Amino acid sequence: MAEGGQVAVQADDEGGAASRMRELEDRVRDLERLLGRKTLAVEMLKEALAVA
Template sequence: MSETFSKVEVITGVARRRRFTTEQKLLVVNETLQPGMSISYVARRHGLSPSLVFRWRRLMSEGGKEAVRADEEVVAGSEVRRLEERVRDLERMLGRKTLEVEILKEALDLARVKKPTLLSRSHAPEDIP
């Protein structure tokens, strides 16, 4: 009698998708790279869709190619989005500060123009009886 196994996974809660850690994904992808292993077989063993495992392999290979091409580390998309948002916030802040500086310069110029006029109208201390 052949040994067959079946796996039943019960998903509780309101989440519609399962979440996999990076370690789990790497384990599955590395298993598909073993000689004689097919992606469909590995996917069935782990209760996954073969298309998901193909996607993980493609992402891993593309990420590796990009890292080699750029001679840099691969950065997660979420990290890139977070940093881009930070840059936008800093640009907005810089714009506000630039506007404040312009307003202050104009106020200083106006004060300089008014100051000589005020000095010429005022009396020197020795002129006061």
Template sequence: MNMTMSSVPDSRCGRVEVITSVQCRRRWTTAEKVRLVEEAMQPGLSVSYVARRAGISPSQLLSWKRRMLEGGATAVQADDDVVGVARVQELEKRVRDLECLLGRKTMEAEILKEALALAAPKKPVLRLASLDRDGSP
């Protein structure tokens, strides 16, 4: 059972919630994370205050902020777009799969070359009749 009770408004936060049941882990969308990080970066607002209002740990918000800043710095340094780790891992797996396929196809081509070489008819060799020492047959 999820029961939320509000107490006397706190001057810093506005209200205090007491949750008496076990909660499932909340999933934050990218847009929500960006909004919270941008809010925490506003002058006069602290990470702790924004995190408390959102109901998350300040360390979680700091982690999101660090990732955003590092990703942006990396993109600027490389003069490139930021790509998520999941996308990079997906592309690396695709490259491994394609390399494996290329290896198989290369091996098949080598086997086919060997098979053709074995199956190809031998070119006839012209044998000259032996000549006597004086040059007559």
């Protein structure tokens, strides 16, 4: 009986870890997208400054 409980707890931990991993991957993707936008904005501002 105790072994079954340990297996159930371990399976729950693995599910939680997978969920947390997806959350972190989503966060990284969002941050990479934001970094790309900010980089593009900086490049456009540099070009505008060079023209001015």
